Amino acid sequence: MFSLRNLPSLAPFVSAYESLTGYVMMIKPFLEMTIPPPLQNYMISYLNSFLHSTPSTLTLIIDDHIKNEMYNELYGAAQVYISTKVNHNAERLRISRDRSEKNVNIHFSVGEVVSDIYQGIEVKWRFCVDNNKSNMVHYFGEHFKLNPDRECVELSFEKKHRELVLNSYIPYVESKAKVINNERKILKMYSYCSMYLKWQSVNLEHPSTFDTMAMNEELKRSVMGDLDRFIRRKDFYKRVGKPWKRGYLLYGPPGTGKTSLVAAIANYLKFDIYDLQLASVREDVDLRRLLLGTTNSSILLVEDIDCAVDLHTRLQPKTQDDTKGSAMLTLSGLLTCIDGLWSSCGDERIVIFTTTHKERLDPALLRPGRMDMHIHMGHCCFDVFKTLASNYLGLSHDDPHHLYPEIERLIKGEVLTPAQVAEELMKNEDPDVALEGLVKVLKRKRLELEKYDGETGRGGLRKPELQFFL
Incomplete structure (x- = not known):
């Protein structure tokens, strides 16, 4: 049975409080005389902030695209990384599955927050969509409504961990995402959507490999050796002052395996393919925007370049009558993107042109530095x-x-x-x-x-x- 007699006596606590109060009252006049009032106010303010403050938070916003429409590879890495952090506390999730995949892919829904622990600190990821940028674009006499949704992820943490997050955690996320992507081995085939002025992708499921590729064995070994040499020479390209890229021209009659060789190269290197249809590109500036939207470790493919557009006359200046209702893509603009300063906006990239009529191409397209290796795909031997x-x-x-x-x-x-x-x-x-x-x-x-x-x-x-x- 509960009894008040079992409670401890409060007398020791009361005695200690009285002693502390007397001690404070005794030294207070001394402190007021020896410590200047400004310093007293500062000490009191600091003590109050220490006792009542809450940890300040810093939020980093990672957009899917940068202002110049270049794809933000950090956003892609973050998406891949946080997809592995699904927990049972999540309230809303997005799921999908491609035809080539056995398992269901799980993604976070808008507003969902996921926590992660790195070296003893807690960070929080949040997926967001900004749909307040709906506008109309006037594009060569036509009006298009751009997709208003701009995706981003937010990374929040205490401000005092800023240097650790930026210099250690972010590189860790990028490296983990690269490992995850390599394990998944799902390649993408991108095509340009002129309505939304952006790349759209599907899974690349072409089965062609160098083992099954029907081509001359000596030529096959030369191509594979050139690819291996290109991949391992990052420091070499940097040392000699050249962009880390390689150009291949595949030429020969139809049915000789040019497309299969492109797929074999993609499967061999695990590179995504960007299928560039030059006929859908109106201006040089659009071509530059497209190239900025591609990722590193990828292949830029231009098939049948001899008949895609009339490039062999583009170096000649056009009159006002000539340009009415016609495309403004020029050979000079194409060459600048392939081998000019714009070609340095990315690393580990391969450019592949295919044609059935090599003799129709402008010699400026074929020189080393643009098309470094010319591969003739001939009749069956x-x-x-x-x-x-x-x-x-x-x-x-x-x-x-x-x-x-x-x-x-x-x-x-x-x-x-x-x-x-x-x-x-x-x-x-x-x-x-x-x-x-x-x-x-x-x-x-x-x-x-x-x-x-x-x-x-x-x-x-x-x-x-x-x-x-x-």
């Missing part, structure tokens, strides 16, 4: 055929088929492209039947070419060209 036979029919290089000698004889010269050979091999799963059909096609094609050579005086089939320039 016997080595390329063997790779295709292995891919499509499962035939081994070590155990050649009895029709191989005849195919080797018939396939010499510009007879069929790799795409045409692959189409014949796909017609039947039985290797004997498929190869017999290919032999018939090769014989018929050679007769047609020999007849054409006799009529035009070409003097026989040409030996397949194989050129590459380092």
Whole structure:
């Protein structure tokens, strides 16, 4: 049973309080005489702020794009990093799943806050969307309403940890995001949306690799060696004062594997691809804006550059009548973005041009420093055929088929492209039947070419060209 007798006596506390009060009253006159009033006020103010203050907070805002429309790679790194910090206390989450993924992707919703601990300090992330910037854009006589949503993430922490966050935590987030992206191995294919003046992406699921790529083995090794050398020479490019980029020109007739080689390069390096359609670019300034919107460690692809736009006459000045209703993209503007000062706005980038008519291109596009390596993708030779036979029919290089000698004889010269050979091999799963059909096609094609050579005086089939320039 509760009793007041069990409570401790308050007499010691009362006695201590009386002693402390008497001591303060005794020294107060002495302190007032020896300490100047301004210093007294400062000490009292400091003591009050120490007893009643709350920790001050600093918030860093990380926008998805910088003012000049350059993509903010720190924003992308933050998105990847905080997606791994989902906890059971979250009230709203966004989920998605791409066709190539087995697991559901979880993202934070607008306003959701997630905490993180780094070296004993707490930081808080918050995802935000600014939708107060809706406006209209006048673009060559047309009006477009830009997407008003600008995304950002906020990073909040105590002000006293500012140096630690900026110099240690932010680099840690970037490095962790890079590791996460490499583990996910999901490449992106970007295309330009002229309505919103921005890049839009889809997952790149092209299966082409250098192992399955049907091309001359010597040329394949040269391309892979050049890529490896480019990736590991960051310090070299910095030392010699050159932007860390590399240019490749893929040329040859249709169906020779130019697009497959681009995909193989992307899969080999784990680089995203930015597919630039020059016909959709109106002005040089738009091209610069597009390049600023690309990320590091990426490929800028311009397919069929010989017919994309009329670049070979763009160096000539246009009159007012010529420019009405026509594009203002110039060869000079394109060259500046590829090899001028604008090309230094990024690291570890590859530029790839493809064309079926190399002779139509302006020589200014082809010089080293712009297109560093010229790769001729020619007709199917016997080595390329063997790779295709292995891919499509499962035939081994070590155990050649009895029709191989005849195919080797018939396939010499510009007879069929790799795409045409692959189409014949796909017609039947039985290797004997498929190869017999290919032999018939090769014989018929050679007769047609020999007849054409006799009529035009070409003097026989040409030996397949194989050129590459380092």
